[in-house]
Amino acid sequence: MTALTTASGIPVADHQNSLSAGPRGPLLLQGFHLIEKLQHFNRERIPERVVHAKGSGAHGTFTVTHDITRWTRAKLFAAVGKVTPTFVRFSTVGGERGSADTERDPRGFAIRFYTEDGNWDLAGNNTPMFFIKDPIKFPDFVHTQKRDPHTHLKSPTMMFDFWSRAPESLHQVTMLFSDRGTPDGYRHMDGFGSHTFSLIDAAGGRVWVKWHLKTQQGIRNLPAADAVRLAGEDPDYAQRDLFEAIARGDFPRWTVMVQIATDAELAAWERRTGWNPFDLTKVWPHSDFPRHPVGVLELNRNPDNYHAEVEQVAFSPANVVPGMGFSPDKMLQGRLFAYHDAQLYRVGTNHQQLPINAPKCPFHHHQRDGSMTLHNGGGALNYANVEASGTSPHGFGHGDPGWGSSGDAGRFDARGIEDDFTQAGNLFRLLPPAEKQNLFDNLAGPLSKCPRDIVERQLGHFDRADPAYGAGVRAALAKRGVAA
Numbered sequence: 001m002t003a004l005t006t007a008s009g010i011p012v013a014d015h016q017n018s019l020s021a022g023p024r025g026p027l028l029l030q031g032f033h034l035i036e037k038l039q040h041f042n043r044e045r046i047p048e049r050v051v052h053a054k055g056s057g058a059h060g061t062f063t064v065t066h067d068i069t070r071w072t073r074a075k076l077f078a079a080v081g082k083v084t085p086t087f088v089r090f091s092t093v094g095g096e097r098g099s100a101d102t103e104r105d106p107r108g109f110a111i112r113f114y115t116e117d118g119n120w121d122l123a124g125n126n127t128p129m130f131f132i133k134d135p136i137k138f139p140d141f142v143h144t145q146k147r148d149p150h151t152h153l154k155s156p157t158m159m160f161d162f163w164s165r166a167p168e169s170l171h172q173v174t175m176l177f178s179d180r181g182t183p184d185g186y187r188h189m190d191g192f193g194s195h196t197f198s199l200i201d202a203a204g205g206r207v208w209v210k211w212h213l214k215t216q217q218g219i220r221n222l223p224a225a226d227a228v229r230l231a232g233e234d235p236d237y238a239q240r241d242l243f244e245a246i247a248r249g250d251f252p253r254w255t256v257m258v259q260i261a262t263d264a265e266l267a268a269w270e271r272r273t274g275w276n277p278f279d280l281t282k283v284w285p286h287s288d289f290p291r292h293p294v295g296v297l298e299l300n301r302n303p304d305n306y307h308a309e310v311e312q313v314a315f316s317p318a319n320v321v322p323g324m325g326f327s328p329d330k331m332l333q334g335r336l337f338a339y340h341d342a343q344l345y346r347v348g349t350n351h352q353q354l355p356i357n358a359p360k361c362p363f364h365h366h367q368r369d370g371s372m373t374l375h376n377g378g379g380a381l382n383y384a385n386v387e388a389s390g391t392s393p394h395g396f397g398h399g400d401p402g403w404g405s406s407g408d409a410g411r412f413d414a415r416g417i418e419d420d421f422t423q424a425g426n427l428f429r430l431l432p433p434a435e436k437q438n439l440f441d442n443l444a445g446p447l448s449k450c451p452r453d454i455v456e457r458q459l460g461h462f463d464r465a466d467p468a469y470g471a472g473v474r475a476a477l478a479k480r481g482v483a484a
């Protein structure tokens, strides 16, 4: 092993005794090894993610099992059997970096595919829908999930105050308070890209898609009481479960699937159902849009260094590769801005140069300088020559047919116009009786701590989704001594 040195490589003679004037001190400023050591220690933390702060990661592979080349020219899908390296980070959403893994919360399921055309990031969740449909509400929504600024306590009142005034959240609230709100670790849950994205074929044709990942380990959830117990006994339960499974060679796998729809199919579906297919609070039912298998995601290597890989990884929904595209989903549009911006602050100007974030394919751009630059382009030109560069027939956006949009600029309030209740009711009606009862009890716990007007408003939403939903929560509240 190399002898101990300073970070500048200078051999250290004595790392146990500070340089001092005499045996009792004081210490000398020229004992720079001590000073450098304390200074670096003071700077060990980077800001935690503003959401999804607690997480676990692993390396793996994505292997194509089914041909989807008629819908996309993205190179990672070019041939059955093709393998692309991946990195995945799972997370909870509302808790801090040290919070318990078993809290009732959606789980993040972010996947990076290191393709030969750059990084594709699918930063999704374990739920196919979301609480809101407009990104302008996201900071307010997240604040209600975090701590009360005065008491510094989590607050059911803040949460249900928001949810009860934003009925579009009901679908996701129903999922969150069902058994799926407390998955048994990360291996036993499904993943969803959630938004509508697009795939673009070699001729420039577009289809709209939603990505799904089905766990091959089977769905397993923690009973609510076990989740609460584990939060105390083993707050890193999901990290332990994932790390130990991979360490013993029990590699978790997910079947990657895609729902596909043409413009005409979505238009017909919207006419029939009244639902905006780009509304993130809605799902595309499997019966209307079946899932096509595409490949298998396997996690098979634990990170060597948590900070360098799991903490510094920087996913962005804006990272899609040629053969893919976005959609008009307002939430997706908001996210296209938010992630890179957050990472410029959280990790730094040159975060894309870190090994976990750098593409594994050749790359060439004219960004230069900034703090902590690793690869600064050497002596190459630092500007694009307008005449010479032109557009590449292979680049992102080339052959993307775009999509039609129309209408006057304005702010459009969907409340009372769009149907926020039917899909929530459908999810409720799908649950077997025992799971319905769990849903009622899981909701009654925090609701019983809320002021009456909030409870009444929220019960009104349950009633509209399904009268049995409202009645069940009322009965569970009554058991807790809350008449409603």
Ligand code: HEM
Residues within 6 Å of the ligand: 048, 049, 050, 051, 052, 055, 089, 090, 091, 107, 108, 109, 110, 123, 124, 125, 130, 134, 135, 136, 138, 192, 193, 194, 195, 313, 314, 315, 331, 332, 334, 335, 338, 339, 342, 343, 346
């Ligand atoms: C407009 C709505 C949203 C905004 C503004 C937003 C913003 C953010 C930000 C700023 C981060 C931290 C990024 C970082 O520091 O690296 C983050 C993390 C994350 N978000 Fe969102 N988010 C939104 C909606 C969503 C939705 C709908 C999903 C799932 C479908 C999602 C999934 C995730 C995941 C999985 C992470 C953690 C990624 C990781 O493991 O590093 N977010 N979000």
